[in-house]
Amino acid sequence: MSTDSALTTPQPNWIDQPPSAFDIVAGYYPETKPKAELRLRPCLVLDVLKGATSGKLAVRVAYGTKNLKFVQRKRIDLIIQHHAHLREIGLPRATRFVLDPEAVIVLPWSTEYFGCWDGYPDPIIGRLTEDYIKEYAYCMMMRHNLD
Numbered sequence: 001m002s003t004d005s006a007l008t009t010p011q012p013n014w015i016d017q018p019p020s021a022f023d024i025v026a027g028y029y030p031e032t033k034p035k036a037e038l039r040l041r042p043c044l045v046l047d048v049l050k051g052a053t054s055g056k057l058a059v060r061v062a063y064g065t066k067n068l069k070f071v072q073r074k075r076i077d078l079i080i081q082h083h084a085h086l087r088e089i090g091l092p093r094a095t096r097f098v099l100d101p102e103a104v105i106v107l108p109w110s111t112e113y114f115g116c117w118d119g120y121p122d123p124i125i126g127r128l129t130e131d132y133i134k135e136y137a138y139c140m141m142m143r144h145n146l147d
Contacts (some may be wrong), residue, residue: 014122014124017122019045022050024064024125040114042063045059047060057108062099063097063103064097070096077098077139078132078135080097081094090131
């Protein structure tokens with residue numbers, strides 16, 4: 001009998017189908033609690049990476065928060081709050097994606113860091129519209145100009 005449960009536990013199908021840049025996925029970040037106490041939150045995928053030798057997938061993400069801090073963060077974080085836009089993008093509530101360099105991290109595309117919200121077959125819950133992709137670019141330009 002094998003003691004390695006990873007060999008006997010089948011991986012979900014979505015593991016082999018990574019998201020794309022500007023998809024919104026359900027992830028366990030930046031939580032620091034034990035996994036049993038964690039909740040999935042929306043994360044904005046900024047890049048999808050593949051290991052040159054391992055072939056393993058990882059994603060660079062910015063986490064989403066319901067704490068908008070609109071006045072302080074409106075030009076440096078991506079904030080989505082219009083009801084119609086939330087529905088179109090797939091977010092359940094107004095969300096700010098934190099774009100601070102220290103808050104954007106690379107996570108393995110695995111069940112340890114990503115999961116499925118109820119009713120979803122995979123962690124991908126939505127995608128930014130073209131207008132919000134432009135808004136993201138604007139926020140990044142503003143951040144660059146602050147340096």
